[in-house]
Amino acid sequence: xxxxxxxxxxxxxxLDRAVAFYEALGxxxxxxxxxxxxxxxxxxxxxxxxxxxxxxxxxxxxxxxGAGFRGVALAHNVRAREEVDSVAAEAxxxxxxxxxxxxxxxxxxxxxYVADPDGHLWEIAWNPGFPIEADGSLRLPx
Amino acid sequence: xxxxxxxxxxxxxxLDRAVAFYEALGxxxxxxxxxxxxxxxxxxxxxxxxxxxxxxxxxxxxxxxGAGFRGVALAHNVRAREEVDSVAAEAxxxxxxxxxxxxxxxxxxxxxYVADPDGHLWEIAWNPGFPIEADGSLRLPx
Numbered sequence: 001x002x003x004x005x006x007x008x009x010x011x012x013x014x015l016d017r018a019v020a021f022y023e024a025l026g027x028x029x030x031x032x033x034x035x036x037x038x039x040x041x042x043x044x045x046x047x048x049x050x051x052x053x054x055x056x057x058x059x060x061x062x063x064x065x066g067a068g069f070r071g072v073a074l075a076h077n078v079r080a081r082e083e084v085d086s087v088a089a090e091a092x093x094x095x096x097x098x099x100x101x102x103x104x105x106x107x108x109x110x111x112x113y114v115a116d117p118d119g120h121l122w123e124i125a126w127n128p129g130f131p132i133e134a135d136g137s138l139r140l141p142x
Numbered sequence: 143x144x145x146x147x148x149x150x151x152x153x154x155x156x157l158d159r160a161v162a163f164y165e166a167l168g169x170x171x172x173x174x175x176x177x178x179x180x181x182x183x184x185x186x187x188x189x190x191x192x193x194x195x196x197x198x199x200x201x202x203x204x205x206x207x208g209a210g211f212r213g214v215a216l217a218h219n220v221r222a223r224e225e226v227d228s229v230a231a232e233a234x235x236x237x238x239x240x241x242x243x244x245x246x247x248x249x250x251x252x253x254x255y256v257a258d259p260d261g262h263l264w265e266i267a268w269n270p271g272f273p274i275e276a277d278g279s280l281r282l283p284x
Contacts, residue, residue: 001167005184008150008216012260017237021259024236027145042147043186043279052260070212071260074150094166095159117163118154118194118213137185 001087001094001124004076004136005045009037009123011052011071018049030140032129035107044137046130059113059121060100068119075123079132081110088112088124096122143229143236143266146218146278147187151179151265153194153213160191172282176271177249186279188272201255201263202242210261217265221274223252230254230266238264 012018019029019038030039030046036054040047052071056063063069078087084102091114092098099121102112111125133139154160161171161180172181172188178196182189194213198205205211220229226244233256234240241263244254253267275281 001169003167003169003182003184005150005187005189008147010258010260010262014259017259021237025143025145025233027143040145042145043277045147045185045187047147070214072212072214072262091167095163116152117156117159118152120152120214135185 006077007075009048148219149217151190
């Protein structure tokens with residue numbers, strides 16, 4: 001597993017309200033928007049805002065606060081579909097817990113979730129629409 | 143507030159266990175280590191692992207799960223001490239909530255915490271030991 005981070009996804013109760021806040025900071029939302037997710041380019045990583053309920057469902061964890069869901073997921077995107085299984089397995093061997101085994105995603109990619117020893121969620125994903133740069137950074141379309 | 147992210151801090155129950163997991167992924171810990179915080183360079187941002195209780199205390203929020211604390215804080219570091227107050231005020235004007243007004247930090251910097259509309263914590267900080275590159279990235283010492 002390369003030493004990289006691709007996205008930070010924050011679970012939100014109201015997407016429009018969340019987007020309005022980040023835009024009010026003077027930040028510019030990426031033209032890239034899919035399935036109710038708003039993206040902002042932050043250097044070589046992307047910040048994603050997504051319904052907290054949908055994020056919990058995607059990760060296969062209970063959405064209730066206090067049930068262990070933090071409303072945050074970090075993502076490590078890989079360059080090829082076949083890397084997802086091997087990187088998830090590597091994270092499990094390192095002591096992570098497979099929260100949701102890799103599966104086909106409705107958005108056309110492939111991914112799964114692994115929790116670190118403290119329960120912090122990492123999605124290991126291949127997204128054909130999100131190419132990884134040579135330096136490992138994720139660049140959203142303008 | 144520039145469209146940048148400096149650090150992601152994950153609250154952990156056992157620092158050695160958490161470090162062992164990330165090192166078992168093949169990741170290399172930064173030589174930079176201070177006050178029980180372990181850092182890993184992830185492209186232009188840093189991943190920090192820190193006691194969840196100390197992180198909650200630093201942010202001035204109850205540490206109990208279910209009390210709203212997610213065990214995660216994002217940080218936006220600024221280039222000069224005097225920027226902290228203005229950026230925190232800007233985030234508040236944008237609809238954020240000042241969780242902890244900027245104050246002198248024991249590690250020699252100055253910073254405060256603002257929550258976004260969903261309660262996600264952003265630390266706005268100036269850290270004289272963490273210079274910000276021209277491109278906005280945070281580079282830890284090797």
